[in-house]
Amino acid sequence: QSALTQPRSVSGSPGQSVTISCTGTSSDVGGLNYVSWYQQHPGKAPKVMIYDVSKRPSGVPDRFSGSKSGNTASLTISGLQAEDEGDYYCCSYAGSYTSVFGGGTKLTVL
Amino acid sequence: EVQLLESGGGLVQPGGSLRLSCAASGLTISSYAMTWVRQAPGKGLEWVSAVSNSGGSTNYAESVKGRFSISRDNSKNTLYLQMNNLRAEDTATYYCAPYDSGWYFGYWGQGTLVTVSS
Numbered sequence: 112q113s114a115l116t117q118p119r120s121v122s123g124s125p126g127q128s129v130t131i132s133c134t135g136t137s138s139d140v141g142g143l144n145y146v147s148w149y150q151q152h153p154g155k156a157p158k159v160m161i162y163d164v165s166k167r168p169s170g171v172p173d174r175f176s177g178s179k180s181g182n183t184a185s186l187t188i189s190g191l192q193a194e195d196e197g198d199y200y201c202c203s204y205a206g207s208y209t210s211v212f213g214g215g216t217k218l219t220v221l
Numbered sequence: 222e223v224q225l226l227e228s229g230g231g232l233v234q235p236g237g238s239l240r241l242s243c244a245a246s247g248l249t250i251s252s253y254a255m256t257w258v259r260q261a262p263g264k265g266l267e268w269v270s271a272v273s274n275s276g277g278s279t280n281y282a283e284s285v286k287g288r289f290s291i292s293r294d295n296s297k298n299t300l301y302l303q304m305n306n307l308r309a310e311d312t313a314t315y316y317c318a319p320y321d322s323g324w325y326f327g328y329w330g331q332g333t334l335v336t337v338s339s
Binding site: 143149157159166200204 | 254256258265266272278279280320321324325326327329332
C-alpha cells in the first residue's frame with residue numbers, strides 16, 4: 112500500500128480557516144467512506160478528530176469538519192485556535208483489515 | 222475508562238526478536254478487530270498489522286510481512302506482536318489500537334518504544 116499524500120505543512124492565523132488535503136486512490140480514499148483524521152501533539156498519542164469522512168466523535172469541536180471528493184479527502188479547521196497547532200494525519204481503511212495513513216501535515220498557528 | 226497498555230519494547234540488535242504485548246482494560250477486545258500502528262522517531266504513522274475479532278484473519282504491511290506475527294488472547298484481553306529479524310528501520314514507537322465500527326482508531330495506548338541498533 113502507498114501512503115496517502117498530504118501537504119507537509121499548512122499555517123493560519125487565529126480565527127482563520129485552514130484545509131488539509133489527503134489524496135489516495137480508488138482502492139482506499141475514493142472507494143470507501145472510511146476516512147479518518149488524527150491530531151497529534153508532541154510526545155502524545157494520536158487523537159481521532161473525524162471518522163467516516165465527516166463524523167465528529169463526542170468532544171471534538173464543531174470547528175473541525177471533513178469531506179471527500181473522488182480520491183481526495185479534506186479536513187477543514189475553522190476559527191483556528193492556538194491549541195490546534197500540531198500534526199494531522201489522514202487514514203483510510205483499504206479492506207481486509209488493512210489501513211493506510213497519510214504522511215502527516217504540520218499545522219502552525221501563526 | 223479505556224486503557225491500552227503496551228509493553229515489551231526495548232533495545233535489540235539487528236536480526237533479533239521482540240514480543241510486544243497490549244493489555245486492555247475498560248474494553249473487551251473480543252468485540253474488536255485489533256491493530257498495531259508504529260511511528261518512527263520524527264516520522265509519521267504507519268499501519269503495521271491487524272487481526273480479526275476471533276484471530277482467524279490477519280494482515281500485514283509489506284514492510285513487515287514474513288517477519289512479524291500478530292496474535293491475540295481474548296481470554297486475557299491482550300494483543301501481541303511477535304517481531305523477528307528486526308531491522309534498523311523497525312525502530313519506532315508501537316501503538317496498539319482497536320478498529321472502531323467505522324474502521325478508525327478511537328482509542329490509543331501510550332506506545333512502547335522499540336530500538337533496533339547494534
